Amino acid sequence: MESIMTELLYQTDSYLKEFQAVIVAVDDENHGVVLDKTAFYPGGGGQPVDKGTLTAGENSFTLKRVKRIDGQLVHLLDGEGEIPQIGETITGMIDWQRRYQLMRTHTAMHILCGVIFRDYGALVTGGNMDPLKGRMDFEFETMQKELVAEIEAAVNAEVKNARPLQVNILPRADAFRIPDLIRTKINLLPEGITEVRVVEIDGLDLQADGGTHVKNTGEVGKIKVVDYKSKGKINKRIYLELEDA
Ligand SMILES: [Zn+2]
Numbered sequence: 345m346e347s348i349m350t351e352l353l354y355q356t357d358s359y360l361k362e363f364q365a366v367i368v369a370v371d372d373e374n375h376g377v378v379l380d381k382t383a384f385y386p387g388g389g390g391q392p393v394d395k396g397t398l399t400a401g402e403n404s405f406t407l408k409r410v411k412r413i414d415g416q417l418v419h420l421l422d423g424e425g426e427i428p429q430i431g432e433t434i435t436g437m438i439d440w441q442r443r444y445q446l447m448r449t450h451t452a453m454h455i456l457c458g459v460i461f462r463d464y465g466a467l468v469t470g471g472n473m474d475p476l477k478g479r480m481d482f483e484f485e486t487m488q489k490e491l492v493a494e495i496e497a498a499v500n501a502e503v504k505n506a507r508p509l510q511v512n513i514l515p516r517a518d519a520f521r522i523p524d525l526i527r528t529k530i531n532l533l534p535e536g537i538t539e540v541r542v543v544e545i546d547g548l549d550l551q552a553d554g555g556t557h558v559k560n561t562g563e564v565g566k567i568k569v570v571d572y573k574s575k576g577k578i579n580k581r582i583y584l585e586l587e588d589a
Contacts (some may be wrong), residue, residue: 366431367400370428377427378418378419382410382438384407389553389555394442403426443556444558446585450473454557455584461494466482466483467482467483469480478584481579482494487574490548492572502545503561507545507546509560509561514541518540527551540552545561568586571583
């Protein structure tokens with residue numbers, strides 16, 4: 345297959361639940377299709393790949409997953425049904441309940457990052473999430489059991505503060521001039537990337553990030569800091585859960 349760029353609709357509209365797209369390539373070997381655009385999140389940055397369905401005419405397929413194969417985003421289709429052809433229009437439907445839970449969870453994790461940097465000066469080193477629960481790793485030597493309740497109160501205060509989120513796609517050079525981005529290891533971005541997507545929680549957190557988020561921290565709902573573990577003297581892993589709204 346020749347290299348085709350798929351427009352990533354979720355990068356500018358994370359609330360898009362349903363979309364139409366044209367099939368621009370077919371991957372028979374992997375039982376998948378490449379689309380001119382997609383709202384399915386392909387996974388990355390700790391946020392798992394979306395689930396959902398693709399419908400072409402009478403035929404409906406469950407999305408097995410979206411996977412990058414040879415530089416292209418291939419939508420792998422479940423079942424034995426005949427793959428639709430190049431040029432056909434499909435309707436994609438995201439499993440919205442799950443995705444919205446992931447958007448809330450991902451935003452909760454950014455709230456946690458922002459609060460822990462602001463209140464304790466600790467840097468995040470990584471994280472992972474499932475719907476309504478996540479874990480984040482920090483360089484946080486002074487973390488101790490007594491801080492759990494304090495952190496939980498601080499993150500929930502930021503939910504109550506209903507801070508708006510903004511997503512901007514910036515030229516790489518502009519992004520590198522934002523001091524707050526340096527702490528989130530923007531310098532690890534591959535050389536070839538010319539634009540950086542920046543997710544900002546107004547007044548709290550700023551990160552280079554490809555994931556999907558809610559538009560206001562008030563949508564996250566109640567956050568519970570359920571546990572933490574020492575992963576060495578400096579590295580601490582903090583676990584959070586969201587209440588099902
Ligand atoms: Zn993120």
